Amino acid sequence: MSNHVQISAYYQSLLESLGPDHPLRRTVFPLDDFSPEPGDSDDPLGEEIHSPVPGLIHTYPDKVLLLATLNCAVYCRYCTRGRLVGKTTNPWGTKSEIQSRWFQWLGKHEKVRDVLISGGDPLTLSDGELDGLLAGVRKTDHVRTVRVGSKAPAVWPQRITPALADILAKHRVWLQLHFIHPAELTQETTQACDTLAAAGVPLVSQTVLLKGINDDVNTLTGLFYGLLERRVKPYYLFQCDPVTGSSSFRTPVEKGLQLISELQGRVSGLALPVFALDAPGGGGKIPLLPNSRFHREGNEIVLTNYEGKEYRYPDPEGGIQPAAETPRL
Ligand code: SF4
Incomplete structure (x- = not known):
């Protein structure tokens, strides 16, 4: 769980406009009981043991995850990587040292086709830093797909400028966004998504299923249709990872299955994400289907x-x- 409380001015004003009882407040402020439960882990996906090089996580044969930064515009209380995010000093060395180790490793691992750049939020890097990192990854011939994970359009939409969108488009990046509630789909967010779509950046979204925040069919319907309207394909609905202290956010697995089952009759197939659970210890994503x-x-x-x-x-x-x-x- 992230102990770090930090919130962009934009998201703070959004939460204020939603009122003191809006459930989104629980995702950033320490309002819940964060006592650890049996089975909780600081590293629920076993990333540390699948990290051959600092900041590089290799769980699937054809994919690799790079933790480009530990900074975010907003820190989510349910973050799987709460053990790392918000640290003021990067424990792995300077950016150029880290990246040169990553590029060496990538060059030697020809089975890797898909690189996901995440963190932290990579869009907290400057345009120049991001451009340099993407260019370095793209130099590896066997890398076919590059994805960047970011919550910026939801929590800091002002970060999405035409110049940034052009950098992402130039490197043929798939942008993997993180939205959890339809209240995040503001005019500013719509503008950010339009800027990205206009530049030709493909957009998908991941949502974590969170108890009392988005675990009802009306909220999810509003979110998934709202995303589609903004040319963002709902991609995954995730069971919340058992990160230490996150039990108040977690729903039973059957709840997610029930919601997906109800959504199947209510939303178009394009608006329906895959419900999945990231297997504890590094087993990868496992899609879960209703009965x-x-x-x-x-x-x-x-x-x-x-x-x-x-x-x-x-x-x-x-x-x-x-x-x-x-x-x-
Ligand atoms: S934006 Fe992503 S990486 Fe940052 S705290 Fe939230 S879930 Fe974690």
């Missing part, structure tokens, strides 16, 4: 839609048994 809504009857698959009505799809027997392939929780 299977189909079973086989002879040569037919019997499906149940979101209203509970049954439909039959002709399908000769002998294929893969769908029920056995679908996780049930």
Whole structure:
């Protein structure tokens, strides 16, 4: 859990305008009980043991995560990387030393196709620093996809300038945003998303499911449609990681499954993210599906839609048994 309280002037004024009881306040101010629970961890995803080089995390064979900075515009109380973010001095050395180790490592690992630059929030770097880092990553021929994770359009939309958008577009970056509530979709945020989309930067969003903040179908519907309107594809809805002291934010896994099931009937497929859990200890993201809504009857698959009505799809027997392939929780 992040112990650091810091909030951009913009987000502070947004929270003030929402009133003293708005649940978003809990995500940045220490208003909850942060006592650790059994199973909590300071490093719930086991990043430290998957870090061959400081600040570089290698969990999947084809992907790598670079922690470009430990600074954020706002510190979230449920942050998975609360053990690191907000530190005033980087524990791994100077930026140029760290990055030169990363680029050497990348050059030797030809299976890596996808680089995610995160932190902290990489958009707290200056335009020049970000441009230099992206150029260094792009020099590695086998890297095909570069993603940058940022919460800036939600909490510091003024950071999104045409010059920054051009840098991201030049390096063919996918921008992976972090929105948790429709109240974050202000006029300023819309302008920031428009600037990025106009420059040709593809936008997706990740949302952490948070108890009492966004764990109801109306809030999520408003958020996901609001994102689509702003040309941001809802990508993942995450079960909150068991980071130390975050239990007051966590919902039971079944709650997320129920919400996804309800959303399937209410929002267009484009607005529906994948509900997933990041396996503790570094097992990677595991998509979670609501209970299977189909079973086989002879040569037919019997499906149940979101209203509970049954439909039959002709399908000769002998294929893969769908029920056995679908996780049930
Ligand atoms: S913006 Fe991201 S990295 Fe920073 S505190 Fe929030 S969740 Fe953590």
